[in-house]
Amino acid sequence: MGAVNRSGKQDIIERDIYSLISAGDGIKARDIGRRLGLERSVINHYLYSSPYMHELCYRDSDYLWHALIRQGHPHTGLGDFCGYYGSVSEFMELGGEEWLLQMKDGCRRIGRNLNDARGLFHSFSDTRETMRALFADLAQMGLDEALSWETAFELRINRSRMIRIYADVLVITAKYVFSLEFKMKDSIDPQELAQAAKYTEYLEVLFGKDYDVVPVLVLTRADELYRYEELEGTTAELPVCSGNMLFNVFDEYLGFLTD
Secondary structure, eight states: OOOOOOSSOOOHHHHHHHHHHHTSSOBOHHHHHHHHTOOHHHHHHHHHHOHHHHHHEEEOTTSOEEESSOSSSSOTTGGGGEEEEEEHHHHHHSOHHHHHHHHHHHHHHHTOOOOOTTOHHHHHHHHHHHHHHHHHHHHHTTOGGGGGOEEEEEEEEOSSSSSOEEEEEEEEOSSEEEEEEEESOSSOOHHHHHHHHTTHHHHHHHHOTTOEEEEEEEETTOOSOEEEEEOTTSSOEEEEEEGGGHHHHHHHHHOTTOO
């Protein structure tokens, strides 16, 4: 199985601190330090300097730290940063017009530019149809667990511009977060390949150590395409597929065809 191999790792301490904050209903700095075996000064450095703390955490009047997006299933608060968020079953129940209305409303709420001059709404619908085909294939395989997976379209986290995560689609399974970058193209652009992998390390912190993040570039005008491509200047690889081969990416990681 191919994988993205990154030379620079997101700070493990930052990830562990965020996991503790986002997994509960409030925690004090001294308790974070005690549970991680770290000095209070180290914890305070992260709490007041980390981009994640600035973007996604806050301290209340009782000196308890809270996260705007919770870790756990479902990821409470994630929908506040998305054009559309819901379970796969909820997504599949929506008609095209109803889904697009919800998507537009959500995009306005999160400050997503809805200028349609370059066919933005068509790209939304194109992405929706690809995802519906994927989930229909999974249902045909009898993969009932997929109905409880979470889907997030147009994730935007850039409240103070310290962290910028612009993800087209996330599919959150029991163990994986598939981060799908969609392009209505049939050829691979190295810059778009890099864009697909750009937010991986941030997402690893956001979702925590219980999840592996799998970035994928999806070319919806290609046909029968599925291979791994190396990122320029690195040894990292990530999957590139056409819309009609997205099913195979999920099978490679989840292995439902071999069960």
